[in-house]
Amino acid sequence: MPPRGGERDRDRQPGRKRPGQAGPIRRKSCFFCKDKVDEIDYKNVNQLRRYISERGKIRSRRITGACRRHQRQVAVAVKRAREMALLPYVSEGR
Numbered sequence: 001m002p003p004r005g006g007e008r009d010r011d012r013q014p015g016r017k018r019p020g021q022a023g024p025i026r027r028k029s030c031f032f033c034k035d036k037v038d039e040i041d042y043k044n045v046n047q048l049r050r051y052i053s054e055r056g057k058i059r060s061r062r063i064t065g066a067c068r069r070h071q072r073q074v075a076v077a078v079k080r081a082r083e084m085a086l087l088p089y090v091s092e093g094r
Contacts, residue, residue, distance in 0.1 A: 028065025032073075040073040042080035045087060052078060056090040 032040065042048070051059050051066070051074045058078050061071045081087040 030065060030067040030070055032070040033067055037070070040070065040077045042077040042084070043086065045081060048074065048078055048081055048087060052087065054091055056088055 040047075051064050053059055058075055061068065064071065064074075066074060078087060082089050
């Protein structure tokens with residue numbers, strides 16, 4: 001079975017994943033690990049707002065750079081803050 005992608009694969013240079021990408025990929029380090037935070041407080045709304053999109057969705061680890069443990073704690077804290085009406089479930093309408 002031939003590989004999918006067709007002509008796009010032929011246009012690519014060998015050894016490069018994306019055009020325009022240069023240099024080594026630098027991973028984002030976890031903000032909470034740097035500050036040695038054990039528990040994320042759901043009452044600290046200003047800190048949690050960094051992990052929520054404009055639409056009100058929880059941002060992924062890939063975007064935020066948080067480690068697995070702290071991303072899970074962020075998700076739980078955001079859900080608790082929403083339940084206590086400290087954060088909105090969704091943003092305002094159009």
